[in-house]
């Protein structure tokens with residue numbers, strides 16, 4: 464059963480409103496007493512630093528190609544991230560480092576745009592290496608499957624993807640018309656003409672056999688005869 468937050472006792476330090484864990488103190492104040500002997504000890508490393516101060520100590524500007532490399536924590540895609548400062552009304556959250564540096568220099572990023580790394584290095588936070596582009600442009604500029612396919616000008620057999628030789632399959636995927644027609648022809652031959660190429664069909668059972676009785680519509684014989 465979760466205890467009611469209104470009745471749970473709070474930390475005995477006057478300015479603190481966290482729940483107690485031991486000796487009428489919250490976790491933070493209890494740990495301070497345990498380690499330093501007083502709940503009011505604040506080590507220099509815990510002194511408040513602004514977001515800019517914390518940001519720049521995580522950046523290495525000595526890369527030969529001008530990249531500003533993020534040397535702190537990164538997400539699974541390789542983009543650097545940092546915790547925004549928390550305030551009493553708003554908890555801290557993870558923000559992407561390259562978006563932050565771009566916003567400091569160029570202002571807000573429009574909602575329809577996303578940032579493209581011109582240097583192809585996701586850990587770079589140099590605002591000069593970033594450009595706000597649409598999602599489509601970002602995909603086509605990259606090195607992924609979509610971009611690789613979009614850069615092709617000829618089909619695997621060397622036919623040009625020009626205006627007349629290109630079919631859009633499902634409205635998006637390009638298909639070579641010459642190859643498509645050749646495929647169709649080959650499938651037609653496989654499906655309809657291969658049976659006639661068999662040596663003989665005499666060994667096959669006929670699909671339909673006539674029934675054992677015979678229907679003679681006009682064979683009614685009158686009882687008088």
Ligand SMILES: [Zn+2]
Nearest residue numbers: 474479489492
């Ligand atoms: Zn406390």
Ligand SMILES: [Zn+2]
Nearest residue numbers: 530582587592
């Ligand atoms: Zn760069």
Ligand SMILES: [Zn+2]
Nearest residue numbers: 618622639642
């Ligand atoms: Zn082709």
